[in-house]
Amino acid sequence: MPNPRKPERETITICAYCGVGCGFKAETIGNEIVRMTPWKEGKANHGHSCVKGRFAYDYWCHPDRIKTPMIRDSIEEPWREVDWDEAFAHAARELKRIQGKYGRSSVGGVSSSRCTNEEIFLTQKFVRAVLGNNNIDNCARICHSPTQFGLSATVGAGAASQHFDSILQADVIMVVGANPTEGHPVFGSMMKRRIRQGAKLIVIDPRRTETVDSPHCRADVHLALRPGTNVAILNSIAHVIVRENRHDPEFIKSRCEWQEFEHWAELVGSEEYSPDKIGPVAGVDPEDIRRAARIYSTGPRSTIYYGLGVTEHSQGSTGVMCLGNLGLACGMYGREGVGVNPLRGQGNVQGGSCLGSWPHVFSGYRFVTDDATRKSFEAEWGVELDSEPGLRLPNMFDAALTGHFKGMYIMGEDPVQSDPNQNHIIAALRNMECVIVHDLFLNETSKFAHVFLPGSSSLEKDGTFTSAERRIGRVRQVVEPLAGYQDWEVTMKLMNAMGYDVEYAHAGEVLDELARLSPAYSGASFELIDRVGSVQWPVNSDAPEGTEVLHTQEFPRANGLGTFMLTGFVPTRERVSDQYPLLLTTGRILTQYNVGTQTRRTANSQWHPEDVLEMSLGDMQTRGLRDGDSVTITSRFGSTRLKVVESVRVNPGVVYTTFHHAETKANAVTSDLSDWATNCPEYKVTAVEVTKVTSSKQCQAKTSVTRPAQRERQVEEIAVVEEVST
Amino acid sequence: MNDVERPAVEGAVIDLERLIEMANQIGDFFAPYPPERAREGLRNHLRTYWDPRMRNALLEHIDAGGDGLDIRVIDAAQLLREKAADKSGYYGPPQA
Numbered sequence A: 001m002p003n004p005r006k007p008e009r010e011t012i013t014i015c016a017y018c019g020v021g022c023g024f025k026a027e028t029i030g031n032e033i034v035r036m037t038p039w040k041e042g043k044a045n046h047g048h049s050c051v052k053g054r055f056a057y058d059y060w061c062h063p064d065r066i067k068t069p070m071i072r073d074s075i076e077e078p079w080r081e082v083d084w085d086e087a088f089a090h091a092a093r094e095l096k097r098i099q100g101k102y103g104r105s106s107v108g109g110v111s112s113s114r115c116t117n118e119e120i121f122l123t124q125k126f127v128r129a130v131l132g133n134n135n136i137d138n139c140a141r142i143c144h145s146p147t148q149f150g151l152s153a154t155v156g157a158g159a160a161s162q163h164f165d166s167i168l169q170a171d172v173i174m175v176v177g178a179n180p181t182e183g184h185p186v187f188g189s190m191m192k193r194r195i196r197q198g199a200k201l202i203v204i205d206p207r208r209t210e211t212v213d214s215p216h217c218r219a220d221v222h223l224a225l226r227p228g229t230n231v232a233i234l235n236s237i238a239h240v241i242v243r244e245n246r247h248d249p250e251f252i253k254s255r256c257e258w259q260e261f262e263h264w265a266e267l268v269g270s271e272e273y274s275p276d277k278i279g280p281v282a283g284v285d286p287e288d289i290r291r292a293a294r295i296y297s298t299g300p301r302s303t304i305y306y307g308l309g310v311t312e313h314s315q316g317s318t319g320v321m322c323l324g325n326l327g328l329a330c331g332m333y334g335r336e337g338v339g340v341n342p343l344r345g346q347g348n349v350q351g352g353s354c355l356g357s358w359p360h361v362f363s364g365y366r367f368v369t370d371d372a373t374r375k376s377f378e379a380e381w382g383v384e385l386d387s388e389p390g391l392r393l394p395n396m397f398d399a400a401l402t403g404h405f406k407g408m409y410i411m412g413e414d415p416v417q418s419d420p421n422q423n424h425i426i427a428a429l430r431n432m433e434c435v436i437v438h439d440l441f442l443n444e445t446s447k448f449a450h451v452f453l454p455g456s457s458s459l460e461k462d463g464t465f466t467s468a469e470r471r472i473g474r475v476r477q478v479v480e481p482l483a484g485y486q487d488w489e490v491t492m493k494l495m496n497a498m499g500y501d502v503e504y505a506h507a508g509e510v511l512d513e514l515a516r517l518s519p520a521y522s523g524a525s526f527e528l529i530d531r532v533g534s535v536q537w538p539v540n541s542d543a544p545e546g547t548e549v550l551h552t553q554e555f556p557r558a559n560g561l562g563t564f565m566l567t568g569f570v571p572t573r574e575r576v577s578d579q580y581p582l583l584l585t586t587g588r589i590l591t592q593y594n595v596g597t598q599t600r601r602t603a604n605s606q607w608h609p610e611d612v613l614e615m616s617l618g619d620m621q622t623r624g625l626r627d628g629d630s631v632t633i634t635s636r637f638g639s640t641r642l643k644v645v646e647s648v649r650v651n652p653g654v655v656y657t658t659f660h661h662a663e664t665k666a667n668a669v670t671s672d673l674s675d676w677a678t679n680c681p682e683y684k685v686t687a688v689e690v691t692k693v694t695s696s697k698q699c700q701a702k703t704s705v706t707r708p709a710q711r712e713r714q715v716e717e718i719a720v721v722e723e724v725s726t
Numbered sequence B: 001m002n003d004v005e006r007p008a009v010e011g012a013v014i015d016l017e018r019l020i021e022m023a024n025q026i027g028d029f030f031a032p033y034p035p036e037r038a039r040e041g042l043r044n045h046l047r048t049y050w051d052p053r054m055r056n057a058l059l060e061h062i063d064a065g066g067d068g069l070d071i072r073v074i075d076a077a078q079l080l081r082e083k084a085a086d087k088s089g090y091y092g093p094p095q096a
Helices: A051-055 A084-102 A117-131 A145-155 A164-169 A185-196 A230-243 A249-255 A258-268 A275-282 A286-298 A316-329 A349-354 A371-381 A393-401 A422-430 A487-497 A507-516 A526-532 A603-607 A617-622 A709-718 B016-030 B035-049 B052-063 B071-082
Strands: A009-014 A023-029 A032-038 A107-111 A136-138 A172-176 A200-204 A221-223 A302-306 A340-342 A407-411 A434-439 A451-454 A463-466 A471-475 A534-536 A582-587 A612-615 A630-635 A639-646 A654-658 A686-692
Touching: A009 A471, A032 A051, A051 A603, A084 A107, A084 A407, A084 A434, A084 A451, A084 A487, A107 A117, A107 A393, A117 A136, A117 A349, A117 A371, A117 A407, A117 A463, A117 A487, A117 A507, A145 A316, A145 A340, A145 A349, A164 A185, A164 A302, A172 A185, A172 A286, A200 A230, A200 A286, A221 A286, A230 A258, A230 A275, A230 A286, A230 A316, A249 A258, A249 A316, A258 A316, A275 A286, A286 A302, A302 A316, A316 A340, A349 A463, A393 A422, A407 A487, A434 A487, A463 A507, A471 A526, A507 A526, A526 A534, A612 A617, A617 A639, B016 B035, B016 B052, B016 B071, B035 B052, B035 B071, B052 B071
Parallel strands: A107 A136, A107 A407, A172 A200, A172 A302, A200 A221, A302 A340, A407 A434, A434 A451, A582 A654, A612 A639
Antiparallel strands: A009 A023, A023 A032, A463 A471, A471 A534, A582 A686, A612 A654, A630 A639, A630 A686
């Protein structure tokens, strides 16, 4: 093996992958990246990294990258390459035409958590100030919107209460619907370190994940619940705590709304949620529920980490509230080693959430209906703003189907692949007259787009990310943008083309503006971050270098008190039946990332060349299946095909797959049920049947009766796009 | 606001069946609260998170008989009309 070439230059930046937000040194020769090494001063990773951040960066210069803007009049036509000015002019003309014909509210936009805070902020500014409505959403809608809703409701801030290092003080770690050793590996390693030192581990997850049982990691209690019963189980844990007087009255009296606690204690303390009642419903031993409750409430420092296994349910927001309630009831807030913490999927989901890419709130989670807040934005932006909430992402697609929504700016998202009930999304996109996709690669969605604006990866631009621990860090430009512009410049120029005059010399000026308009970010600046490395919000005059632990004195609610929400268990409408007797749930693997747009374009694919379906031995035997058989998975919504493998990680009745490969088409089977509060899709529970594919003909989509006939054709049409070389 | 007219597109902004399902789900959440608070919670949720066209479609459906809607939702929608001027949203348990 030749010696590595000596880099000419190194640039400190943040990993593009999960919400841990590891600091990296990107080492370059000219405009070529030769190595990514974890940064020892990175406050999230302290010099550690995982196999994605360390090795999976070559996607940035993959031959699939699009470097020239493209337009077309209809999706039947081929793309036509144009220069930037023509692309902007065309997009602006179309958006104006549509608004003239169908009204101001007939267009909108969505931003991505792979983009920087500055880009996310500018996208909402584009929609609110230039398009003149609040039809702006972000991809947290389909992952952690229940976090914002559920934690805001109980403790007043939709974010992790702790910094990652806090786990090194925890005596009890409860992991709910997350698998940090795979999904958030650098944090997972820190968790393992604490477990080696003796911390107890409770895992609530349908699957015997690597977090339940792997080297350096063994759960003291694992509640392998049936998918869809989170709220029942968490209420039952609360039942034991309340009935056995394991709550913390002193904390509740001094820090919370006591009356709401009493209402809550009455609800969860009722017979309905006793372990003996809930155990059989959720498929777990009642004694394990009691053990989990006793371990968590004993602490003395108990902390909760959770993921999409909590949020992506029809009761996702209720599940998050359950966690907030538990933390408050046991006094597990406001110091090191405790708290309730979402593990966020993408590098900047927290930022996406904070910076106003929501139809109902401006940056800082302040309602668009609030006159004083709106006026502060109007003063800064020089235009009058809409005072009514806009359409959420799923609502936009729904409204497209009824002809009310006709144009969309999609920044760094691929709804056709990542949103639920794929065929519904495709039909909606086909009904639109101007879809603008701003991305690194042509993707599933761009097949239905009219304007393609080539994007820049996080290695090609400046800005900030906010990680899952509220840490604001610098994304620094490592190489020149392949298509000529950083993404924030593209959004700015699109605003200009629409006739809105705004100019930023660099991304730091956007940060300055968003800091003026977002209380928790008010002290943030490039200068500060360059000086101290990174800061956790709130960063303001009271906390000039940021805040590690939230809620130490009071909760950011009007009266400063935490509160309890009543979290009745409402079973999802998605149920097993004779026809669909198994429950499908989904998860991730260490070496790949989400839908794989980036990692599949790197050599990491060799570790995980395809997704497989995990199934228990008994379920396989009753279906005459053997390891490696091709199977068709059919739900009420559609079908797809995978290889099946026997697994001891899933219980009978449950099947599991990852969704890193486009060919897996997991979203061809997922339902369009969603969280009651936020419309976050219920990805984690789908009733399915699995059958053996006996000939290659049979695998060609035999779909259920509920699917319109035209869907089949569409599915076949989109099946191949994401093939990539490795 | 700018001078672009409201749309001339007819009909509910979102398929009614879907809208009814969403509204009923919200009704289910607030069910454990005392009736007055459940009403206020529902109203606040619809006021804060639903696009006005979605709220209007719901109200029009109620005027047409409200088929398929939970009685809690129908009640709360009445409050949406009575307190039309009160736009302020909040997080946390229902007040009242």
